[in-house]
Amino acid sequence: MAKSDTKSETARFARPPRKLLPASRPARRPASAKAETPYHHGALREALLQAAERVLERDGLAGLTLRAVAREAGVSHAAPTHHFGDLTGLVSELAAIGFRQFNAAMSSACDMATSPLERALARPKAYVAYAQAHPGMYGLMFRTERLDYSRPSLHEAAESSFAGLANAIGAMRQEPISGDALTVEQGAAIARAWSMVHGFTMLLLDGRLEDILQRLPAGTTAEQLLEAILKSTVAGKLPC
Amino acid sequence: MAKSDTKSETARFARPPRKLLPASRPARRPASAKAETPYHHGALREALLQAAERVLERDGLAGLTLRAVAREAGVSHAAPTHHFGDLTGLVSELAAIGFRQFNAAMSSACDMATSPLERALARPKAYVAYAQAHPGMYGLMFRTERLDYSRPSLHEAAESSFAGLANAIGAMRQEPISGDALTVEQGAAIARAWSMVHGFTMLLLDGRLEDILQRLPAGTTAEQLLEAILKSTVAGKLPC
């Protein structure tokens, strides 16, 4: 009952062990522990994913281990394996959740925009803002090598993210992007936009833009730097 | 003598153990083993770094462990710790070597260019080319979280890389970049260029540009896509 894994760190949660010693095994399901810790959790899969997200936000990518997630959820160390098969499986499912959050954040930011200029800037700004608000999740989605894109949920979520980007570029160029064929100019526009924002985000999260920010006029924030980049990029390319 | 670490994989090297059993300890330095495996290696630090580079190229980031490097170098598993203190230490020193290779590749590509347009394209193309030729090393430099930039060698090599970028941008804008102060426009130009190329590289190495490449006219390569991006970016910004 999650009492293996001697954790030398501070006990982060205290759940009473269900049975101290297996000697003279008590009758099954003692009436005292009603819904305390049933052997069958009922919704362990979702609980594990939520626990994983907490662990990720708290301890970062390096702290996201199968056993840590099991501890956080209060189950035995091998329970996650049954539901996800693998660390790759758990990580991939969590990344799919991240992509969905990510897409939702960008969509709602886009919907909020009024002017064409705002609309052009809203998506990349929401992109960076999400990554700053959820650095662990963004690292999970774009830094980890243990992602299995053959999993339908992850594949679909990532695909949807790409489609949103392509559509935004198409709208800006006033030429709707067809699903299956692109000109080199269209592909270059999409790849350039994505590369720029993704690269900016990675460099920012890694602290590698500090060199630049410190040399800028005092008080310039990363958001202002991003805005300057975007405005100079989008200049003259807006319809009307 | 590196005969611990029962490696369940195929034995990658066969170095005869110096002593099978410590019973009846033989005289120190038996004349038979001349320069075979001296207890003191002499240049273990450099040998470990070279071994680490081989392991990285062969087994990728996930395979780069202290013990694997020690095996590759033919020493005991704790030997690297003495020279680098830590896995972070070894990884950081190797990343410093990577940054130096990286800078050299970009510099020589820049020197080779003749026309202004070539010069503007040479550096980013060399950037991506290096990453494609050394994906393990590039991942070590930009994907790992275990880098210690307080180490002088890494700090200096990374700083030099940034300085080269800033100078290239300054040359293109025809306004030499001063070392300690930047206008927002200058900072935006530098961050934009770096973000674009870095993001492109990461997406390319992660296979995330495949979606785009497959929709492009048949046979379009990543290099051609990059060139299209660069040309549309640099258009009209070249002096004369």
Added chain:
DNA sequence: ACTCGATCTTGACGATGTAAAGATAGGGAG
């Protein structure tokens, strides 16, 4: 009521990073 299969636990194994203690050799002091 009873079995069967899904769910969860227990235990084990090899691998890893890291610390501590022991072995070895090279080089300087006497």
Added chain:
DNA sequence: CTCCCTATCTTTACATCGTCAAGATCGAGT
């Protein structure tokens, strides 16, 4: 020349991790 000191390298040990196999438990259908 001899002896010892210190840097270098090995050995041993421990906690943690992912993963597998076997056992325990429970819900649901016959």
